[in-house]
Structure formats: structure tokens, C-alpha cells
Amino acid sequence: MTDTAAAGTILRLEKIVKTFPGVRALDGVDFELRRGEVHALMGENGAGKSTLMKVLAGMYQPDGGRIHIDGLRCVLPTPIAAKEQGVILVHQELSLAEEMTVAENIFLGELPRSRFGFVDWKVLNRRVGDILETLNVDFGPRTKVNRLSIAKKQMVEIARALTHDAKVVVFDEPTASLTDAEKTVLFDIIGDLQERGVGIVYISHRMEEIFRISDRISILRDGSYRGTLVTAETDEDEVTRAMIGRSLDLSRTSDARVAPGEVRLAVRDLSCGKLFRDVSFELRAGEVLGFYGLIGAGRTEIAETLFGLRRPSAGTVHLDGEAVRIGSPAEAIARGLSLVPESRKEQGLVLGMNCRDNITLPQIDRMTSGPFISGAREVEIYDKYQARLEIKAPSWRTMVKNLSGGNQQKIVIGKWLSMAPRVLIVDEPTRGIDVGSKSEIHNLIRELAASGLAVIVISSEMPEVLRVSDRIAAMHEGRLVTVFERDVVTEDDLIQAISGIGEHAA
Incomplete structure (x- = not known):
């Protein structure tokens, strides 16, 4: 200065x-x-x-x-x-x-x-x-x-x-x-x-x-x-x-956390060319697993592979104990896996469409009768998630491009929650979102986990992964270095792990 x-x-x-x-x-x-x-x-x-x-x-x-x-x-x-x-x-x-x-x-x-x-x-x-x-x-x-x-x-x-x-x-x-x-x-x-x-x-x-x-x-x-x-x-x-107009507590969430349930997602030795290799982890129902690392560490690429956007070169994936091969996003959705992508405007929304149509887009085939779409059913789904996520929009007719960043992100999350997923992956959940909306998104993630959903959060912000995660997977140059328990990990631990130094380095 x-x-x-x-x-x-x-x-x-x-x-x-x-x-x-x-x-x-x-x-x-x-x-x-x-x-x-x-x-x-x-x-x-x-x-x-x-x-x-x-x-x-x-x-x-x-x-x-x-x-x-x-x-x-x-x-x-x-x-x-x-x-x-x-x-x-x-x-x-x-x-x-x-x-x-x-x-x-x-x-x-x-x-x-x-x-x-x-x-x-x-x-x-x-x-x-x-x-x-x-x-x-x-x-x-x-x-x-x-x-x-x-x-x-x-x-x-x-x-x-x-x-x-x-x-x-x-x-x-x-x-x-x-x-x-x-x-x-x-x-x-x-x-x-x-x-x-x-x-x-x-x-x-x-x-x-x-x-x-x-x-x-x-x-x-x-x-x-x-x-x-x-x-x-x-x-x-x-x-x-x-x-x-008010203070916010942005420290680690202190909610009464539910005990994690059965293993919902098990990944073993997953690799995707040079992007990441030999990645293994488990995710349980009712748990938030954070992925933290520098840009280029392979975090987003893991999510894209699990969602069928990339084909793995090695490794296995099990959902609720069943070995699965996911070759496309449609297969991932059918298996109960949803991805809130890194860029909501480029990858998560159709900006020229209204709020209702964005939320119901992945399941439009479920609301058709012959050549017709049930507009009433679409509005019913929108109303449900508008209330649940507290989306601030004048009406379902509002164009998504006219919403704030926080409300746009809620539309993307609502879209995938409406598919009743077993596993929800959220990549950079609060990028470009103000501090008030950020707190709302963090609380929402914790509420989803408390309801039994298995959640993966990928974030470049250390305070964010510390606040919302139960465990934190540290990534460095395409490898998962270690998985920390949230209650005992320190910022120094995370920095050393993602930098490839210290006792946790591979």
C-alpha cells in the first residue's frame, strides 16, 4: 500500500x-x-x-x-x-x-x-x-x-x-x-x-x-x-x-454433526492419464469430503471423471458397494451422482432461460405426456426448491442471467437436488459470491449432509474447506497426498501437503 x-x-x-x-x-x-x-x-x-x-x-x-x-x-x-x-x-x-x-x-x-x-x-x-x-x-x-x-x-x-x-x-x-x-x-x-x-x-x-x-x-x-x-x-x-447489515460467524461450523453412515462411494487407484493417478478414497452417507489443492492439482478432473465427462485410464469406482463404470453424464445421473460444476455460467446454467426451466432441465423427459410438457409439474418442482434453498427471484419466469451470483448457484444446486442424488459433487461452490450468500451456501451444504446425502466439496479457499468439511483430501500434482480429519488438521498441515513438502508429501 x-x-x-x-x-x-x-x-x-x-x-x-x-x-x-x-x-x-x-x-x-x-x-x-x-x-x-x-x-x-x-x-x-x-x-x-x-x-x-x-x-x-x-x-x-x-x-x-x-x-x-x-x-x-x-x-x-x-x-x-x-x-x-x-x-x-x-x-x-x-x-x-x-x-x-x-x-x-x-x-x-x-x-x-x-x-x-x-x-x-x-x-x-x-x-x-x-x-x-x-x-x-x-x-x-x-x-x-x-x-x-x-x-x-x-x-x-x-x-x-x-x-x-x-x-x-x-x-x-x-x-x-x-x-x-x-x-x-x-x-x-x-x-x-x-x-x-x-x-x-x-x-x-x-x-x-x-x-x-x-x-x-x-x-x-x-x-x-x-x-x-x-x-x-x-x-x-x-x-x-x-x-x-449484520455480523456473520464464518468460523468452522459448530453444528451437531450426524454420525456418517455406510460407505456410499469407494474409489480405488483411479487414474486419468497425466491429469491424476492412483487416487483412492471413501465417502460415507452424511459426510462432506473436501478436496483442497492448487489449481492444476487434479481436483476438478477427478470430479469430471466420476461424472462421466472423462474416461479413466485405470482404477475402480463402487457406488453403495456395486462396481460401476460411468461412461457419460447421463449414466452418472442415472446412478444417482450429480455435479455442480466449477463455472456456473458456462457449465451449469442456460442464462437465456428462466429459473423454472433451468431447475427442471435434466428431468424434462419425466414431465412429458406425448409431445407436451407439464408446466404445472415444472412449477411445482421449482416452488419446492425455491422455498428449500431460499432462492431470491421475483418469480419462476425471471431469467437466470438477471439473478445474483449466489442465487444463480442455488439454481444449479436445486437442479441437481431435484434429481434425488446419492452423491453430490460441488466444485468451487462460492466462487464470485458475496460473504452473505457464501454463508448461506455453506450452511446448505452442511444441511444436505445432515439429511444423509454424501457430498464432495472442491475448493481453492482454505477457510471454506475447513468450515464445511468433515474430512479434507489434500491434492498435489495429480496425487491425493493424504486425507485429514477436520477437527485435528491445521492450516500449516494443509499448506505443506498441497505444496508437496513435510511428512505428508508423497
């Missing part, structure tokens, strides 16, 4: 109003950013954070209020106009052209030209190569974007911010898909931008990041500005109260 006390104001938003049909998304919001500071913007999903930044970036036009950059009042009718004023937005949702190269994406709309008007590929690739070198990535300017992982695509988004003479850079959930090493590179880049006097707006639900890099924290709730806190003078509880 830098000393911002004497730094001048580079950005001021005054009384910003933005209304969508039936929703007042921003209700007279104020925000100030100083030169060389990291100013965190926090709030629950739907509080207005991303909407405010899209107004700043010229993507939305405000219905009221004023924008001042460098002391001058600005009108930003387009994203290009915002860039010309030095405002760069690193999107939460990836906005890349998949069939184009990294270099073409980074300079999209601004490709360098020769004096004859043709694209100067040599200059383009040299410029982008220099930028990628500062990011310490393992891909080049000529790499096609569709060949990159989600984490590497996020680094391309970040690289865009380094191509302009920026005054204000907005990072919207930039670390959601990054490894720890990539996060360190990002934080170093943010530090360099600060030293150059660039103001940073940082949106994240991850408290540890906010308290690590920010100077001040502004809070939005229900589209309204709730105040600004000096990071060094506050704590997580005060920030949480400002965000949701």
Missing part, C-alpha cells in the same frame, strides 16, 4: 443514478479515488458494484449524476471514450474473441498499422511480447485464445490494462481463476501502477485480498453508498456488517 494522504483526487463520482426496468440499480452513489491508491469497492451480489464501474467505463449511461476525471467533468458515451480519458476496466466476465490470437485481443480495435494501412504484425507481436514478459506467463502473442485455460484468459484481460496510458484501472474480481503465483504477479503489477500514480478500483469478495492490498474500502448495499473505511483502521467484521 502507498501513502495516499497527500495524494490528489483523480476520480470523483457524484450522485450516480442508474435504473433498469423495475430496478433502481444505483441510487445516488458517491465514490472518490486518489492517485496511487487501491480503493476496494465491496458489497453483496446485486449491490451495484459492477453497474457503477460499467457507468464509469462507458458501457452504461447514467440516468443522473456527474463524473469527474482529473478535476474535469466528463461524459463517457462509449467504452472507447472512457479509454481516451484513461479509464480501463478489467472485466469479471471474460470478453475475448476466442478465435483470435492473444496479440489481436489485447490491441483489438487499435491494431498498429504500417504506412500502407496494413496491420504491422511485427510491431504488434513485439509490443505484446514485452507485456506478456512482465506478466511472467507461459504463452506468447501468437497463441490462439481458445487454447488457453480460464486462468490464462484472465491474464490476457489484465494485459489489456497495461497497453494504455491509464489514469484509472478497475479490476472486477480479477483473481477468481488465478493461481497463487499468478495472484502474486497481479499484485506486483498493481503496485507498479500505484507507483506511477494510477488509481486502482479493486472489486473482490475475498477479504484477505482486500486487506492485503487496499488503502480504503467503500461499501455499497442495495444500490446505495454506505460509507468508506480506512483499511488499516477496520476489520472483516465491520466490513461485513456494513455490507449486509
